[in-house]
Amino acid sequence: MEELARHFNKAGLLRYTLPTMAMLLMESTYSIVDGLFVSNVVGKTALASVTIVWPFIMVLASLGIMMGAGGSAVVGQLLGAGKRKKANQAFSLIVLATFVIGLVCGVFGLVSMDQVVLLLGASPDMASMAALYGRIAFLSMPMFMLTYVLEMFAATAGKPSVGLVGSIVAGVSNIGLDALFMCGLGMGIEGAALATLIAEYASAILLVVLFARGKVGALKLVKPCWNPSILSRSMINGISEMVGFVAMSVVAVAYNLQLMSLYGENGVAAYAVIEYVSMLAGAAVGGLTEGMAPLMSFQHGARNVREKHSLFRNGALLTAVMGVAAFVLAQVFAGPLAQVFTGYDAELSALTVHAFRTYSIAFLLMGATYFGSAMFTAVENGKISAAITFVHTFILELGSVILLPVILGADAIWWSIVVAEVFASALTLALVLHFGCRYGWLRERTAG
Numbered sequence: 001m002e003e004l005a006r007h008f009n010k011a012g013l014l015r016y017t018l019p020t021m022a023m024l025l026m027e028s029t030y031s032i033v034d035g036l037f038v039s040n041v042v043g044k045t046a047l048a049s050v051t052i053v054w055p056f057i058m059v060l061a062s063l064g065i066m067m068g069a070g071g072s073a074v075v076g077q078l079l080g081a082g083k084r085k086k087a088n089q090a091f092s093l094i095v096l097a098t099f100v101i102g103l104v105c106g107v108f109g110l111v112s113m114d115q116v117v118l119l120l121g122a123s124p125d126m127a128s129m130a131a132l133y134g135r136i137a138f139l140s141m142p143m144f145m146l147t148y149v150l151e152m153f154a155a156t157a158g159k160p161s162v163g164l165v166g167s168i169v170a171g172v173s174n175i176g177l178d179a180l181f182m183c184g185l186g187m188g189i190e191g192a193a194l195a196t197l198i199a200e201y202a203s204a205i206l207l208v209v210l211f212a213r214g215k216v217g218a219l220k221l222v223k224p225c226w227n228p229s230i231l232s233r234s235m236i237n238g239i240s241e242m243v244g245f246v247a248m249s250v251v252a253v254a255y256n257l258q259l260m261s262l263y264g265e266n267g268v269a270a271y272a273v274i275e276y277v278s279m280l281a282g283a284a285v286g287g288l289t290e291g292m293a294p295l296m297s298f299q300h301g302a303r304n305v306r307e308k309h310s311l312f313r314n315g316a317l318l319t320a321v322m323g324v325a326a327f328v329l330a331q332v333f334a335g336p337l338a339q340v341f342t343g344y345d346a347e348l349s350a351l352t353v354h355a356f357r358t359y360s361i362a363f364l365l366m367g368a369t370y371f372g373s374a375m376f377t378a379v380e381n382g383k384i385s386a387a388i389t390f391v392h393t394f395i396l397e398l399g400s401v402i403l404l405p406v407i408l409g410a411d412a413i414w415w416s417i418v419v420a421e422v423f424a425s426a427l428t429l430a431l432v433l434h435f436g437c438r439y440g441w442l443r444e445r446t447a448g
Contacts, residue, residue, distance in 0.1 A: 005080075005298065007307060010314045013292060019160040021287025023151060026167040028279035035276045037178045038192050039341050044269040044348060046189045049129040051272040052122045052256055053113075055249035057137050060105040062245035064145025067098045068152040069293075070238020073378055074230060076156045076294045079218055080301025091153060093224035094234055095211075098149045102142030109138035121257045123265070129189045136193035143204035150207040156294040157217035162210060170203035237382040244373070247393030254401045255413070262410040263351065270352040273341045274359050281326035281360075285367040288318055289374040296378035305440035312375060312441035319367035330360030358414040365421040372428035379439050384431060392424035 008016060039047040071094035078087035117130040147170065151163035174195050181191025214220040252275070259267030292315050299307040338352040369392045376385035400416035408415075436442030 005302070008292075008295065008311060008314065010318060013295075013311070013314050014288075014318060016160070016295070017288045017291030019164040020151075020155050020291030021284055023160070023164040023167040024283035024287040024290070025280060026164070026171040028276075028283040029171060031279060032276045033175050033178060034192050034196065035272060036341060037182050038189060039269070039273075040344070041182045042188050042192075044265060044342070044345060045125055046129055047272050048265045048268040049122065049126040049189065050133055050192070051252075051268050051275070052120050052126060053117055053130040053134040053137075055252040055256075056116050056120060057109070057134060057141075058249045058252075059246050060109055060138075061141065061144055061148075062242040062249070063101050063105060064098050064148055065245050066238035066242035067094055067101070067145075067234055068149035068238070069241035069290075069377055070236065070382065071149070071230075071234035072152045072156040072294055073237050073297045073380055074233050075153065075219070076297030076378075077301035077380065079156070080298035084218065087218070088220055088222045089225040090227065090230045091156075091219050092222050093227060093230055095146070095149060095153075095221065096224050097231055098145050099142050102145040105145075106138045106141035109141060110135055113138070120253055121260050123260070126265075133189050133193045136190065136197055140197040140200040143200040146204040147200060147207060150204070150211060152290065153211075153219055154207075154216055155291050156297070157219035159217035160291055162207070162216050166203045166207045169206055170199040173202050174199035233380070237377060237380050239382050239386045241373075241377065241385075241389075243386050244389040244393065247389060247398070251393055251397050251401060254398055255416075258401060258405060258413055262405060262413065266345075266348045266351055269342065269348055270355050273338060273352050274356050276341070277330070277337055277356065278359070278363075281322075281330070281363050281366070282370075284322050284326065285319055285370055288315065288322065289367075289371050293374050293378040296375060297380075300379045300439070308440035309443060312436075315375075316371060319371045323364050323367045326363040326366075327360055330363060331357055334360070355414045359417055362417040362421040365425045366417075368425040369421070369428050372432055375439075375441065376431075376435075381435075381439075384435065388424070388428055388431065391427060392420060396420035396423050 006012075035047060035050070038050055071091070075087050075091050075094070078084075078090060113131045113134045117127050117134065120130075122130045147166060151166055154160055154163035154166075177195035177198055178192060181187040181195055185191065187194070208221070210216050211219065212221040255271055256268050259271055263270070292311060296308060296311055299311065334353050334356045338349045338356065342349045342352055369388055373385045373388045376382070376388070397416060397420035400419045401413060404412035404416055404419070432441065
């Protein structure tokens, strides 16, 4: 626990969160490689098919994300208060509950897949591929949830590098199996789904073994002690992250439906490329905030106002710098990235470059809402965190996706995320200014 309690300057905070950033970047990379194989080996219809079904998978997976984000804040505060035994019991209960939730969600996804892909707007050519990919993906849902939760808790335990190890195992397995199944054995989209399934099992099993053997810092899997309040606190506190993923999935469905109407399969395929590459920007910002959230929870439990202020200030500055860097890189590399994904189709490639350069303007501000929401979760104010996420995605982004193309024409759909980020950032700033002194993030002004 000494690692969690120490002071972090900007460089130290960056070093501490680097494994979490690398972990998310690795996860994003193997998702991107999946997309590259699907697009270049099977074609743009297959790429659009995966894009169509993915939001449904993430809606159900968000329940595991809720347990990981909310539970890590609860356990982090127990560690900060010096209650290590209770922290391990709570951690073990959350892990068990996550596995059970994953099983239930997996069964539900399997039995409903054929009907869901049609509701999501899949064309007849896309429906069979989307359903096949989705059914295989849901076989790994318990492991997908466990992997996410255990990676989050590795940072809470003061060992974020363990989460990175799990991601590397999953990433290397997935990329190697993509090449084997899709290129070597010609298994098409089924091979992509199987590669992901096997990779998720490998990562989850490794992390469970490490936690069970007590190899992950301050936390160890022990016999769980039934405590409904721990589960309810985790769910309430993590609801903002769940709302965020559900909202992003709903927005993705809206994008797909609008794009099918406005551009056909080319629009959905271009959006898929944008989302894959945007994962890298999201991974950098998300890795920073997820990596430092346990530190904030620990210091909140320890009532250390000075360290909370320092963490918040340094984290906010690093988040802003990452947003600017992501925007610049996106503008410079939009062309080459589109060529790698869609070079076989000139029209699709041109649409992708134009759309991505517009969409990436949002990178300048996207870290503000992510960072603000994560900090409210870290101090166990899930209501404010959920409110930020709900307004940002369900109201602002979804509203923009639906209304802007109607008012300003088809090309305006690529500006939807930019409009949403501007207003959501303003809301987040207002809430931080209002609550910042209460939580020790900001210093109170003194008269005179």
